[in-house]
Amino acid sequence: xxxxxxxxxxxxxMVLKILSRRGPLHGYGITARIExxxxxxxxxxxxxxxxxxxxxxxxxxxxxxxxxxENNRRARFYTITPAGMKQLAEEEKRWSELTQAVARVxxxx
Numbered sequence: 426x427x428x429x430x431x432x433x434x435x436x437x438x439m440v441l442k443i444l445s446r447r448g449p450l451h452g453y454g455i456t457a458r459i460e461x462x463x464x465x466x467x468x469x470x471x472x473x474x475x476x477x478x479x480x481x482x483x484x485x486x487x488x489x490x491x492x493x494x495e496n497n498r499r500a501r502f503y504t505i506t507p508a509g510m511k512q513l514a515e516e517e518k519r520w521s522e523l524t525q526a527v528a529r530v531x532x533x534x
Contacts, residue, residue, distance in 0.1 A: 436469065436477050438520055441486060441513040444505040449490075451500035452478065478503060486512045 443458050444450060450458065455478075456469045481487045486509035494500040505513070 435520065436473060437481055437486070438513070438516040439467075440474075440477065440481065440503075441505055441509055441516065444487060444503060445510060445513055449492075449502040449504045451492075451494055451502050453494075453500075455503070481509070484508070484512070 439459055440455055443455055443462075447454075447458065452471070452474055456471075456474055459467050459469055478487065478489070482489055482503075485506060487503045488506055489501045489503050491499060492502045
């Protein structure tokens with residue numbers, strides 16, 4: 426992920442959130458959505474995305490299935506699982522707590 430190291434742990438959160446809202450997407454679709462929503466401020470490199478997707482699949486948070494992309498190419502489509510929905514809620518809570526803590530430090534430092 427380009428940008429700062431502070432967002433390194435946010436990739437699973439963003440992927441889970443996107444899959445929960447958009448349904449099945451392939452890797453390129455996930456990265457394109459992150460770039461679109463962030464107004465090109467965030468960009469995810471393949472070297473970061475695919476290992477993260479693999480880890481999330483091993484954890485049981487997402488499921489991968491082969492299918493055809495928009496341009497009729499073979500691609501793996503990822504969907505969020507019930508365990509992934511639970512993890513998403515935990516990740517969102519943790520992210521909210523983290524950003525509130527940082528905001529407090531910035532405000533009172």
